[in-house]
Amino acid sequence: SNLNQLSLEVGRLKVIKLKNKYLFTGKVIICLLLLVQLAVAESDNNIHIATVGDMSGKDNKAGESLVRGINLYLNEINENGGINGREVVLDIYDDENDSLLARERALEIVKDNRAIAVIGHHYSSCSIYAGEVYKENGIPAITPYSTVVDVTPSNDWYFRNTFNDNLQGSFLANYVNKIIKKDRICIIQEDLPYGSFLADVFTETSQSFDIEMEYNFRFEVNDPNLDITLENIVNELKSSGFPGVVFLSTHAAEGVKLVKLIKDADLKNLIVVPAAFASESFYLGFSEFSKEKQAPGYYSNGVYVSSPLLYDSADEATIHFKEKYVHTYDSEPDWRPAFSYDAAKVIIQAILSTDVVVKEASLREDRQKIRDYLAGLNDIKDAIPGVTGYNYFNEDGDREKPIFIGMYRNGKAISALTQFREIRDIHEIYDINKAVKDGKVTLVEGRYLYKTDVVYTAITLNEITKPNFFDYTCLLDFDLWFRYTSDIDIENIEFINAVGDIDIGEPVEEYVNREFFYRRYNVKGEFRTDFFSIPPPYGKHILGINFRHRSLTRNNLIFVTDLVGMGITEGRDPIDQMIQTQVLSPGHGWILDKVRIYQDLVDISTMGRPEFINIPSGMVDYSRFNFGVLVKEDTIG
Numbered sequence: 217s218n219l220n221q222l223s224l225e226v227g228r229l230k231v232i233k234l235k236n237k238y239l240f241t242g243k244v245i246i247c248l249l250l251l252v253q254l255a256v257a258e259s260d261n262n263i264h265i266a267t268v269g270d271m272s273g274k275d276n277k278a279g280e281s282l283v284r285g286i287n288l289y290l291n292e293i294n295e296n297g298g299i300n301g302r303e304v305v306l307d308i309y310d311d312e313n314d315s316l317l318a319r320e321r322a323l324e325i326v327k328d329n330r331a332i333a334v335i336g337h338h339y340s341s342c343s344i345y346a347g348e349v350y351k352e353n354g355i356p357a358i359t360p361y362s363t364v365v366d367v368t369p370s371n372d373w374y375f376r377n378t379f380n381d382n383l384q385g386s387f388l389a390n391y392v393n394k395i396i397k398k399d400r401i402c403i404i405q406e407d408l409p410y411g412s413f414l415a416d417v418f419t420e421t422s423q424s425f426d427i428e429m430e431y432n433f434r435f436e437v438n439d440p441n442l443d444i445t446l447e448n449i450v451n452e453l454k455s456s457g458f459p460g461v462v463f464l465s466t467h468a469a470e471g472v473k474l475v476k477l478i479k480d481a482d483l484k485n486l487i488v489v490p491a492a493f494a495s496e497s498f499y500l501g502f503s504e505f506s507k508e509k510q511a512p513g514y515y516s517n518g519v520y521v522s523s524p525l526l527y528d529s530a531d532e533a534t535i536h537f538k539e540k541y542v543h544t545y546d547s548e549p550d551w552r553p554a555f556s557y558d559a560a561k562v563i564i565q566a567i568l569s570t571d572v573v574v575k576e577a578s579l580r581e582d583r584q585k586i587r588d589y590l591a592g593l594n595d596i597k598d599a600i601p602g603v604t605g606y607n608y609f610n611e612d613g614d615r616e617k618p619i620f621i622g623m624y625r626n627g628k629a630i631s632a633l634t635q636f637r638e639i640r641d642i643h644e645i646y647d648i649n650k651a652v653k654d655g656k657v658t659l660v661e662g663r664y665l666y667k668t669d670v671v672y673t674a675i676t677l678n679e680i681t682k683p684n685f686f687d688y689t690c691l692l693d694f695d696l697w698f699r700y701t702s703d704i705d706i707e708n709i710e711f712i713n714a715v716g717d718i719d720i721g722e723p724v725e726e727y728v729n730r731e732f733f734y735r736r737y738n739v740k741g742e743f744r745t746d747f748f749s750i751p752p753p754y755g756k757h758i759l760g761i762n763f764r765h766r767s768l769t770r771n772n773l774i775f776v777t778d779l780v781g782m783g784i785t786e787g788r789d790p791i792d793q794m795i796q797t798q799v800l801s802p803g804h805g806w807i808l809d810k811v812r813i814y815q816d817l818v819d820i821s822t823m824g825r826p827e828f829i830n831i832p833s834g835m836v837d838y839s840r841f842n843f844g845v846l847v848k849e850d851t852i853g
Contacts, residue, residue, distance in 0.1 A: 262305040263298075263574045265290075265563060266331035267556075268321050268346065269338045269361075273312035274469045277496040278338045278361070278552060283308060284545055285360075285553030286335055288537075289560040291544075299567060302574075307331055311342050313467075318342035322349035332567065332574050333357065333586055335559045339467070340364030340410050347374045354580055356587040358562060360555035363491065364409045368613035375590050375613040377559055377604070378524050381410070384490060385417025386661040387619050387636065388522055392461055392488060393425040394658055394667075395621075395634045396520070400460030402431040402485075404449060406470055414490055415465040430458060437470065446470070450477040453485075464489045472501030479515050487519045491619075494523035495550045499627050516624035520632065525551035525604055526620045529631045529670070529776040531816040532749060532842070537603040539812075550629075551604075558602035565600050566590060631776045633672075633701045633732070636665040639771075644831045656772070666771040671706065672699040674778035675813075675843045680759055680800045683847070688745045689715055690759050696720070697736035699778060706735060709763045712818070712840065713747040748812075748844055756809065759800075760844035764818055768838075775841035777813045791845070800847065809846040816840050 267286055269279040283306065290304045298304055309325065311318035318337055325331055326349060334350060334357040337343045343362040350357045351373045358375045359367060365380045392398055401422055405415035419429055433449045435442065453462070462478065462485045464471050471493050478487065492498070502508040502515040527538055537557065541549045566589040567574065572582035590609060593599060599606035605617050618638055622629035639657065642648050642664050651657040658665050679693040698706050707720045718741040727734040745759050752758050765773055782790060790811045794800075800808055818840040822828035828836055 260330075262303045263332060263567065264305050264307050264330040265560070266307045266309060266325045266328075266334045266336075268309040268311050268318065268325075268334065268336035268342075270313040271308065271310035273310075273314075275313055275338065275467065275497050277500065278313075279310070281496070281550065281552040282336065282338065282360070282556045284541070285549075285556030286560040288541060288544060288553065289557045289564070293564055299564070304564065309336075311337055311346070313337075313339040313342060315339070315341040315345040318346040319349060322346035325349075325355065326353045329576060329579060331355070332572070332579070332582060333563045335360065335556060335563065337362060339408065340367055341408055343367045343374070344409065347371045350374065354583050354587070356563075356583055356590060358559040358590070360559045361552060364413050366409070366413075371613070372591070373587055375609050375615075377562065377607055377609075377615045377617070378555055379616045379619055380614055381414050381490075382417055383616055383661050383663075384522055384619060385414045386421045388463070388488060388490065389418045389421035389425070389427070390658060390660045391520075391621055391636070392463075393422070393427060394655075395632075396461065396486065396488075398461045398486065399426070400428050400430055400458070402433075402453060402458055402460060402462045403429065403465055404433045404435075404462065404474060405465035406467065407434060407436045408467070410467060410492070411465040415463075418463055418465065428460075430460065431456070435470075437467075442470075443473065446473050447477055450474070450481055450483070453478075454481050454483055458485065461486050461488055463487075464493075467492045468495055468497035468501065471498055475515055475519065476502065476505065489519055489521050491522045491524060491551075493519070493521045494622060494629050495552060499624065499629070502627075513624065513626040513628075516627060519624045521622045521624065521629055523551050523620050523622050523629060524617055525554055526622050526629060526631050526776075528779050529620065529774060529815055532814050533601075534603045535812065535814040536750070554603050558600075558604045558607055561602050562590070562593075562600050562607050625780050628779060630779050631670050631672075631774075633670045635668045635670055635774065636660065637668045637771060637774075639664045639666055644828075646827050646830060668771060669700060669702045669704065669768075669773050671704075671773060671775050672778035672781060673697070673775040673841050674782045675761065677760075677794055677799050677843075677845065678797075680804075680845075683745070683757075683759065683800075683804055683806060685745065685757055688757075689742055690745055691741070692743050692759070692761065693738075693740045694761065695724075695736055695738055696761075697725075697734065697778070697781070699732055699734050699781065701732050703733065704768065704773065706733075706765075707737070708766045710766050711741070711743070711761060711763045713744040713760075713762050715742040715744060748842065749816075752846060756846055756848045757806075758812075758844040758846055760842070762840055762842040762844075764820075764838040764840045770817055770837040770839045774839040775815050777815070794845070799845075802850065805850050806847045807850045809848045812842075812844050812846065814842050816842065 269282045270276050271279040294303050309321040311321045338361045340362040343359050351371050356373050363381045365382050368374045368376050403415050405411045435445050439445050464474055499516050507514045566586045570585040570589050572585050574582055593608040596606055599608040609615050621632040623632045645651050656667055676695040681691040683690040711718050720737050723735040724738050725736040745757050748758050794808050817837040819835040820838055822834050822836055
């Protein structure tokens with residue numbers, strides 16, 4: 217509707233309620249007047265959801281991600297008729313990541329008395345303070361971002377659809393000990409609950425490994441002389457000659473300052489950071505500095521970061537979300553909008569699954585029904601599938617989704633070469649003690665995790681010939697390369713959509729050093745088209761390849777897209793080179809449209825193999841790499 221379009225436009229122009237006063241530009245005043253006129257003409261029969269975050273402060277990128285992710289899902293609902301013909305409207309409140317202001321905004325939501333539920337906040341301190349208001353007034357809330365443990369356990373009205381900091385802090389300490397293999401650490405922490413709690417968990421876990429903590433610096437976020445304080449910390453670190461790992465237990469805004477100081481001081485310490493850094497707020501925070509302009513990624517390169525989501529190892533549904541986000545907002549998403557998108561999906565599903573009226577007179581009762589529905593999502597069989605995985609909650613209102621470890625390259629976080637992956641049932645492992653002893657499994661915060669090798673994977677398509685869309689086949693000539701750390705039989709792969717058996721052969725190029733293996737193969741053969749699980753649009757076809765390893769399951773190996781090797785982190789689109797080199801001859805009557813690359817899982821029978829004898833289903837997951845080129849008919853040529 218016109219009202220909805222204007223609401224979206226006003227949101228983009230940052231109409232923000234600050235300290236109970238409205239700040240507007242001239243253009244926004246016009247939009248607001250039009251909104252008021254339309255509001256008078258139309259009775260408000262809408263369903264309202266509130267969101268609260270930093271819309272105007274130092275981390276406003278997080279607020280933007282929050283709103284964009286939610287609106288992306290709400291737009292899908294509204295474009296399909298809304299809920300019983302009623303539009304779902306997002307009410308945006310700005311807390312500037314200030315805990316006292318967050319409480320004020322929560323009280324405004326209570327006073328406005330129209331939101332069925334709340335999505336937010338960002339900072340855990342804000343969620344804790346505002347959560348008291350939501351609990352007292354019976355308003356259900358989901359936070360996609362706040363990871364401090366205290367947000368949810370003592371608040372029956374608050375839910376979280378990401379991991380918490382007990383898991384994150386312990387996970388990072390385990391990674392430093394078992395993968396990075398460093399035994400000396402320095403922590404630089406903020407005074408807010410997020411940084412303080414993470415530092416405590418990281419320290420406690422590290423000490424259990426006999427890792428020596430040589431320095432522990434603490435600063436106040438609201439220190440009027442913060443820049444000088446941070447500079448003094450880095451100078452002291454430099455003068456000490458400390459050679460170990462530096463863990464920055466802070467939010468992204470302060471992290472940008474610290475990383476810049478560390479790199480400008482020419483310190484060579486390996487830097488490890490939490491999920492707050494897996495965001496635009498961090499990697500775009502360097503964009504105005506001259507060294508970063510000359511060499512994108514100058515400051516962030518080599519930084520290890522935990523993240524709830526990394527797109528190079530994402531499945532098809534997540535990649536589809538990313539593409540839609542880019543199409544809608546003309547920018548690349550970090551992990552945050554995907555989680556706010558799923559939070560919106562969960563709330564909408566709660567509305568659809570309960571007999572709520574969502575009117576002012578029934579709002580208290582409706583909110584109770586929504587809360588009870590969310591609390592009832594307590595098992596994976598009841599979960600709501602989303603772009604970040606399955607959404608359901610434990611008895612504390614948490615959904616401890618997996619943690620991934622990324623490393624920054626060229627300003628983008630890509631999957632580190634070793635990951636820890638959750639074991640759904642330890643009984644599926646024939647000998648758990650042996651697996652731990654062999655280093656294939658580790659224990660983190662009472663949870664057994666697989667140690668999984670990551671294989672950077674990419675394809676250069678050289679030629680497509682004989683596309684036949686009656687038989688759905690084509691001939692392909694392509695180069696396939698892998699980069700990885702463990703000495704595995706990487707060539708033992710099965711091309712799932714091949715017509716007949718295709719042998720990968722010997723590598724045409726290989727390189728081995730102490731850090732990694734690199735092997736490149738040239739492959740030719742006949743392959744089936746339209747092999748993606750999601751069919752191509754009408755009148756288009758998918759040409760390409762998918763494959764899996766024959767013996768190494770998803771627990772041991774995962775193929776991820778080599779974004780660096782393909783130049784995608786530099787903004788290059790593989791389709792441009794294919795068009796330039798005429799991979800598909802114009803004479804075939806088809807033209808290249810776009811490329812889609814992702815990994816997902818494929819279930820394969822265990823065939824009774826002894827190591828899988830404890831798996832009741834008789835099926836195991838393998839990582840499947842998918843490379844497809846969408847083609848459309850050439851209506852011009």
